[in-house]
Amino acid sequence: MQQDGLILALQNKNEKAFERIYELYSESIFGIIYSIVNDEKIAEEILQDVFLKIWENASSYNSKKGRFFTWILNIARNASIDQLRSRGHKNSLKNLKAETFVDILESRSHFMGKADAIGLEKYINILKPICKKLIDLLFFKGFTQKETAEELDIPLGTIKTKNRACINKLREMLNTSNG
Template identity: 75%
Template sequence: MQQDALILELQNGNERAFERIYHLYSESTYGIIYSIIRDEKIAEEVLQDVFLKIWDKAPSYNSDKGRFFTWILNIARNASIDKIRSKDFKNDQQNLKTDNFVDILEAKTNFSEAVDAIGLKKYIDALKPVCKKLIDYLFFKGYTQKETSEELDMPLGTVKTRNRICIDKLRAMVIK
């Protein structure tokens, strides 16, 4: 089944289309969720929530506003960020086990893995280092613009402007 037809079937409430969408996108969506949350069990829960949202919000998807996969990733990213900002998640993280610290230290190299998981590595590699850092913090680590500003010791206005410029450059490369 062609992707446009599959999406249309999903929007019409076809459960088989939903199963196919899950099969096609769940692995890469989980990769994005896990790169933000860094906890397998919670990432699996968020993945299930994301696909419930996809099912519920499928009629609102509009191909004129972007690609279907991008729409899914935005839902996943937002759900992940909501989860890590939740009170329950923060309380659970106060008592981290020592093996989590190893994961956190190893996460420094996770940017390229996350980018590879969704097929953006070749485009990201073409960007300037400042763009790579901004995209890493804002989209893969789930930082807010204010947190990114503090982390990179850069004025908030500069973060916002550079982020917009970097995303525009990335968009231009992907659309070509």
């Protein structure tokens, strides 16, 4: 079943489609969650919550607003950050190395195998290291631009400019591949 058909079946509450989506995405999503919370047990709990939210909110997914993986990733990211904030672990986030996400992206055993299966590897490989660090801190770890500037010891204006450039590069790559 192609991805569009799989998503439609999920939106129609088809359990087999849900199981297939879990098979396709759970490993990648777990890796992302784990990179944020840095605790296997908590990551497993959040993963289950994320897939429950996917099941319950599948009808809210709209392909015109973005890719399915991005939609799932946003659910996972938000759930992870909410969990950390609710437990008062914001400071522990800052202690995680910015390389954590980069390591996951570059490790074939964790993320890249699944990323390649859904077509992300070619985009990730093109990104400059600074873009990977910015995506890690701003998107996955929930840092503000100011916190990111402090963490990387780069002026705030430079962070804003580089972030915009990285996002524009990703948009350009995605638009080129969809065009």
